[in-house]
Amino acid sequence: MTEQTDTEFWAQALAEDTAARGKQADPSACGTCRGRVANGEQVVHDECAQRATLLPAPDAPDYELILEMTEEQRAALPPRFHTPVFMDSSTPTMWVCAVCWGESWTTQWPCAAACQNGTRVFTSEHLARTAAKRQEAVLAQAQADAAEARARVAEVKGELVAAKERHQEGLRRADERLREMNAELQRYAEGTEAPVLWSVYNKMHGRAATAEARVAQLERELKKYVGAEPTVAEEMAYLSSCLDAVRDLCDEAEQRALRWEQPLPVPEWVSEVRKAAEGLVERRTYPPALPWAALMDDEDLHDFLGDLINALHSDRPTLDVLAEVEKTCASHRAIAEAQHAHNTAPGPSTE
Structure with a gap:
């Protein structure tokens, strides 16, 4: 086999390069050349091939x-x-x-x-391509964040729709109960049904008395908390005292381990707790936005959600709607905490 000469090698390389040219169409190319490029073929007209792009600086004077x-x-x-x-x-x-x-x-x-x-x-092509890739990455991240936000908005809308449906179901049940009571009263008026009025009176009177006592009790519990909230300075002082107690506990555990002639290992929890007290541990979870809502019973929670939905579905300005939502949360929080304090209070026989 004879070795390929330099002339033959470069002639072959030139032929391959020529055959590979013209397979990208310029935006102004004719339809025939665009069709050939789409099929992996060369353009027919040389002026239809993709040309170099010349872009002026974006801040060039006019x-x-x-x-x-x-x-x-x-x-x-x-x-x-x-x-x-x-x-x-x-x-x-x-x-x-x-x-x-x-x-x-x-x-x-x-x-x-x-x-x-x-x-x-x-600007060199390499730097331009690198900048374009960075812009594409930023755009992709922005699109991902937007998609996540849209998904969250859709989720919140679904939760609001479900809450509204539950509220409407409660209204339907109340309406049905009211119609039943009206029908019962109509039967009493027509004489087709004779109720035992004295027993009904005693039952309703007992319920009313129980309700009044319950309302008075809740009002007394509410007065213990409304207007007695600690100030920010008091809360910060209390928090600082708690952190100081945690640090003292860590120091005491460390001193107990190091007091011997041959010191013992310091407990592993000392370092972790100390970091947490100094605020050096990144928080991975967040507390619930409305923790006091979990203290409600089903009926109070149903009323709270109904009032919240009514506050949100309003044609008033946004700031007024926000103020109404905060007012609703504040009033129901006081009720929830008062109810919880009553339920967890020790009985009269507790020492």
């Missing part, structure tokens, strides 16, 4: 502004503005500098500034 500049001001412009512009209306046609020109004169490109600054006129 035509009118350049016309009002002096020659010294044009020469002082940054190198990135000295890009070529093809002038096909002149004889002969030529590439001229985008900023080195006046009313009756032009400068053929490359101008003196372009020759002097060289690579500072254009």
Whole structure:
């Protein structure tokens, strides 16, 4: 087998390169060439092949502004503005500098500034591609965040719809009960049914008395908490005292381990608890937004959700709606905490 000569090698390489050309269509290509490129073939017309892209700097001055500049001001412009512009209306046609020109004169490109600054006129393809990739990554992350936000909004809307349906179901049950009671009263009035009025009176009187006592008790419990909330300074002082107690406990455990002639290992929890007390441990979970709502029974929770939905479905300004929501949460929180305090209070026989 004879070895391939340099001439034959380069002739073959040139033929392969020629065969691979023209397989990308320019945006202005004709329909025939675009169809051939889509099928992996070369364009028919050389002017339909993809050409190099020439982009001016995004902050380049416009035509009118350049016309009002002096020659010294044009020469002082940054190198990135000295890009070529093809002038096909002149004889002969030529590439001229985008900023080195006046009313009756032009400068053929490359101008003196372009020759002097060289690579500072254009951004290299590698840097442009790198910047484009970074922008694509930022855009992809923004789209992902937007999709996550839309999913969360849809989830919240679903929860609100479910709560509204539960509220409407409660209203329907109450309406049915009211109709039953009206029908019962109608039967009493028509004489088709004779109730035992005294027993009904005693039952209703007992329920009313129980309800009044219950209301009075809840009002007394409510007075213990409304207006007696601690100030921010008091809460911070209490929190600081708790953190100081935790630090003292860690110091005591460490001293007990190191007091011997041959010190014992310091318990592992000392380091972790101390970091937590100093705020050096990143929090992975967040407490519930309405922890006091879990203290309600089903009936109070149903009333709270109904009032919250009524506050949200309003045509008033947004700040007024927010104030109404906060007011609703505050009033129901007081009821929930008072009810919880009553339920957990020790009985009269407790020592």
